[in-house]
Each structure stands twice: as C-alpha cells, then as structure tokens.
Amino acid sequence: MNKEISANKEASILDIHHLSKTFGTHVVLKDIDFSVKSGDVTCIIGASGSGKSTLLRCLNLLETPTSGEVLYHGEDITGAHVNAASYRSHVGMVFQSFNLFNNMNVLKNCMVGQMKVLKKDAETARKNAMLYLDKVGMAPYINAKPRQLSGGQKQRVAIARALAMEPELLLFDEPTSALDPQMVGEVLEVMRTLAREGLTMIIVTHEMAFARDVSSHVVFMADGVIAEEGNPSQLFEHPQNHLTKEFLTRFRNG
Amino acid sequence: MPESFFGRIVFILQRYGLSFARGAGVSMLLALIGTAIGCVIGFAVGIVQTIPLHKNDSVLKKLLLKLVKFILNVYVEIFRGTPMMAQAMLIFYGSTALFNIHMSMWFAAIFIVSINTGAYMAETVRGGILSIDPGQTEGAMAIGMTHVQTMTSVILPQALRNIMPQIGNNLIINIKDTCVLSIIGTVELFYTTKGVAGAYYTYFEAFTIAMVIYFIMTFACSRILRYFEGKLDGPDNFDLATTDTLAHTSGMYKYPDKKEEKRHE
Numbered sequence: 001m002n003k004e005i006s007a008n009k010e011a012s013i014l015d016i017h018h019l020s021k022t023f024g025t026h027v028v029l030k031d032i033d034f035s036v037k038s039g040d041v042t043c044i045i046g047a048s049g050s051g052k053s054t055l056l057r058c059l060n061l062l063e064t065p066t067s068g069e070v071l072y073h074g075e076d077i078t079g080a081h082v083n084a085a086s087y088r089s090h091v092g093m094v095f096q097s098f099n100l101f102n103n104m105n106v107l108k109n110c111m112v113g114q115m116k117v118l119k120k121d122a123e124t125a126r127k128n129a130m131l132y133l134d135k136v137g138m139a140p141y142i143n144a145k146p147r148q149l150s151g152g153q154k155q156r157v158a159i160a161r162a163l164a165m166e167p168e169l170l171l172f173d174e175p176t177s178a179l180d181p182q183m184v185g186e187v188l189e190v191m192r193t194l195a196r197e198g199l200t201m202i203i204v205t206h207e208m209a210f211a212r213d214v215s216s217h218v219v220f221m222a223d224g225v226i227a228e229e230g231n232p233s234q235l236f237e238h239p240q241n242h243l244t245k246e247f248l249t250r251f252r253n254g
Numbered sequence: 255m256p257e258s259f260f261g262r263i264v265f266i267l268q269r270y271g272l273s274f275a276r277g278a279g280v281s282m283l284l285a286l287i288g289t290a291i292g293c294v295i296g297f298a299v300g301i302v303q304t305i306p307l308h309k310n311d312s313v314l315k316k317l318l319l320k321l322v323k324f325i326l327n328v329y330v331e332i333f334r335g336t337p338m339m340a341q342a343m344l345i346f347y348g349s350t351a352l353f354n355i356h357m358s359m360w361f362a363a364i365f366i367v368s369i370n371t372g373a374y375m376a377e378t379v380r381g382g383i384l385s386i387d388p389g390q391t392e393g394a395m396a397i398g399m400t401h402v403q404t405m406t407s408v409i410l411p412q413a414l415r416n417i418m419p420q421i422g423n424n425l426i427i428n429i430k431d432t433c434v435l436s437i438i439g440t441v442e443l444f445y446t447t448k449g450v451a452g453a454y455y456t457y458f459e460a461f462t463i464a465m466v467i468y469f470i471m472t473f474a475c476s477r478i479l480r481y482f483e484g485k486l487d488g489p490d491n492f493d494l495a496t497t498d499t500l501a502h503t504s505g506m507y508k509y510p511d512k513k514e515e516k517r518h519e
Contacts, residue, residue: 062392064308089398099393103411105492112407113397144492158393165397 011073012037013169013200014059014091019068021054028054030224032068036169036202041195043211043232044204046221047247052204053096055221056173059202060093089117092162096174098154100146106133106157107142110164118165125164132160136190152183156190163194170194172203208251212236220244255454262459270450277446278467284435284442285428288367292428293421295368296375299326301405303376304383326376333373339434342366346438363440367432371424378420382413415486422479426472443467 012035019032029051036042044052057063059070061077061084069076077087101109110129114120120128133139136156146154155175162170172191176184188210195201195214205211211218212232219229220241228241239245256262267274303323307316333341346362349355357365386409394404433444443464451460 060396062395085395085398085400087398088396093392093396095389095393095396097389099389099396101390101393101408103408103415113394113399116403116407117398140494141492142495145488148490148492161393161397 012071013073015071015074016059017069017071019055019058019070020066021051021058021063022066028224029058029065032226034219034226034229036200038168038200039198040200040217041215042202042217042219043215044202044219044221045206045208045211045247046227050221051224052221053173056093056171056202056204060088060091060171062093085117089113089165090167091169091171092165092167093171093173094155094158094162094175096177098146098151098158098178100154100158100161102146104145105142106138106144106146106149109146109157110161113161113165128166129160129164132163133157135163135193136160137186150183151179152186155179155183155187159187159190159194163199169200169202172201172205174204174206176205176207208236208248220247222247259459262456263463266450266454266456266459266463270446273446273450274443274463274467277441277443278471280440281429281432281442281444281468282471284363284367284432284440285425287364288371288432289421289425289428291364291368292371292375292424295372296379297410299330299372299376300379300383301410302326303380306401330373330376333370334377337434338366338370338431339437341370342435342438359439362438363432363435366435367428371428374424375421378417378424379413382417382420383409385416386412415483418479418483418486422476425475425479429471429475430468 014036016032016034019029020027021029032055034042044055046052054063058065061082065078068078070078072087072091076082077084101112104112107126107129110133111122111125114125114128115122118125130139130142133142136159138153138156138160141149141153141157146157149157159175175191176187179187184207188207191201191203191210192214203211203215215232217229218232218235220227220235220239220243222243228235228239228244235244236248239248256265303326305319307319342362345366346357346359349357383405390408390412391404394408399407432440432442435442436445436448439445447460447464451457
C-alpha cells in the first residue's frame, strides 16, 4: 500500500511462534506457528470451533494468549509492558457482527479513530474517511446511523472504518457470516479489491471460493492446530492431510 | 370561611398562594439540584465500578481498584438500604450532636437528596454501561482507542440515552420525596401545606392543592424529559450525499468527487 512497506517486502509483519490459548482446562489453540509478510493475503479456514476466530482475536490482543509469542516486526506484543492500543492502531480488525458505533453516523464512525487515536484534525479525518467510504461504495450514506443500514452496508462501513486508520495489517473475523448471499457478494467484492491493491490481510472465512481465488496463503485449522497450510491451488486441489480432504469434500457436497 | 369546597380552595389560595408557590419552588429546586448532583455521583461511581481488570495490570493497581470498588459498594448498599428520612435525622441532628458540626438546612437537604440519588444512579449507570453490547467496545479497541476514549466517545453517550427514563424516574421520585426533608425543617411544599392546613383546619382542601401542584410538577418533568429523549435519538430519516449537489433526487450533501480532485491535481 505504501512505499516504505513494499521496500522491505521480505521482512515479516507478524511472526507467530508456539501460540497456545486455553480457556480454563479447555485447550482452544495448540502450538500455532505461522508468519505474515507484507502484501500477503492469508485465509484461515476450518470447521466451526476449530479455533480460527480465537487465533485472530489473539493476534489483536482481544484475547491474551496463554503461551507463545506474537512478534510484530520482531517485537513480542504479548508481554505486560506492551501498549495494546498503539499496536491495534496498526493492526485493524473487521468483525462478524460489524461492531459499528451506534451513537455516530457513518462518517463519524470512520473519523473518530483518526481523531482520537491518530490525533488528526477534523478536516483531514473527514477527507480520509470520505476516501475510504467512497472505495467501499458507502459515500452517499455518510449521514446515516448504523441502525438505518443493511448488514452488507454496515460491514462495508466497518471495513472503511478500519481502512481509515491506514493499518499495516487488517484482520477479518468471518466478515460475511452474518449476511445473506447478496450482501456476501458486495462485501467480498470490496475485499477482492483490497487484495488486488496489495493490502496485507488475514481472513477467517467460510467462503471457500473466495479463499481459493484471493489468498496467497491458506491455513487449514482443525481442533486448535494448523492441520495443513500452503498456497491455495495446492491446498484446495491436492490436500495432503485427511482432515483437509474431509473438510473440503463436505464443502463441495455442501 | 366560605361554605363550599371550591370556595375554601379559592380562599386558601388567595391567602397562601405565595406560600404554596414558594414551597413548590423549594421542592422543585431541591429535586433538580439533588438529581443533577446525584447523576454526577452516579456516573462517577458507575464508571469506576465498570473499570475492567487485566491480567497484565500491576498488583498495586488491582488492590487499589478492588478497595475503591468495595468502598463504593458499601456506599451504594447503605444509602439504598436505609430510609432517607432516617438518614436526614442522622446526618442533620447526628452531626451536631456527635461532631458538633452545624450544617445549614439547605446544605443538609441538598446533601441528603444528592447522596441518595447517587446511590440509586450508580446502579442505573452500571446497568446502562453493561447494556451496551461488548462488540462496540471491541470495535473501539480494534481501532486503537483506549478504555477512557471508548467510554467517553462510544459507551457513555449510549448509556446516557438508555438510562434517560431512569433519570426521569429519579427526578420525579425526588420531587415527591423531598417531603421527608420537612423533618429537618426544610420548608418545602409538604411542610407549607401542613402549616396552611393547620391554620384553618382545612386538611382536605390544602392537601388537594398540594397534590395538584405535585402532579403538575412531576407530569411536566416527565413530558420534558420525554422530549429530550426524542432529541437524543435523532431523526429517523437521513439524506443521501452526492457528488453533484444539483442532482437533489439522489441527495442533498456534497462529498468530494475523486475524478474532480484528480483533475485539479
């Protein structure tokens, strides 16, 4: 997206080492390892309950990993001294349930983070917000409150809100799971555009066709571990692990 | 003294109309100030009680926060759990007897109403904050907002809207319940009415007047608050924005046209 980042394209943005997460005695994530480089579109697929969303939430520190480390440009962000808020201003997140601010209109939703966190003045924030709202096709709706929008529109605003922070990496937690098929289309279209423009993304999704077409790297999770990972053509056409085969067969017969 | 009921009411009003007005004014003023200060106390206490604790926080911070929350809980439970009339006696006369503090009647009255309302409002605010779905907090955190920024920009404005009916409730309760302050000599509407009723032994007439005044005050307040609630909700409709302000069919607001900006560059 910008020159500075593409210059050191080979250096990882995120390196996850031996990440584990337990809720009480329930082990949700076991020994997860993977890394994300600038421009990567990583799709995480797998059955419900396999730990995909928890993994993503750990990456944004909405959950605290039980053990292991998450390195952001080589620095561990799971420690006690880390400023989570400042880290999150570089790594955005889009949620399944949109999570727009209901007390603000569409424009304010996209401005508040820029003004409060990035300390931009109102005019710069507004221009920037308009740029991204226009990109997701929501510019005409700047005066609407979230309750006046459809699900697909809300999600597009949520994406614009995240983009307006100009994050280095954007996490998507099942962004289309709460939408009907038509709205799924409009949101995926926006995400395809972002992928084409080279935005680094990690996407948890159940949209297999989308994952196959858009991702540069696919991670298949089962029971809290990464069962298989690779490039999309390899993973979707020639899965090695029997769990991956089973999962994909179920999807095809679907 | 006139024979008819209405005649006597007119008679009382002519004689004591001003006293009634003054008494009603005192009731109203105490209720308004008490509710306002009570809301401030309630918000402060409610906000502190909903501060989340993180695993990474230092031991000192955890202990301090737990202690403060415990003290605030004690405050809420004691003042909610005992009658305001008894509190008034205890605070106004008790402070003189035990500590030799001579409070002015006004100070004592406002203090008692405020601290009582605060105890109720603390729980209301806590409920209001908890009623906002945690998703919005996560949404705010995900764009890097701190706890304080999330509270002031996202959660509290919505919590305030949600607890408006309860603030109205408290105001109405306070307008009526300031009458218990007559016990410490506050000359509010109830105290005035008692005096008037005793003067000519016209209890029925005097208290009819008092009831009507109380009702007018509470009903007016409830309607005014309802109006403000509607204002807070904002309009149900919105106008679409457009790049071409002449094309009003698609919207009234202009937003910068990308093509146009490119041409300028």
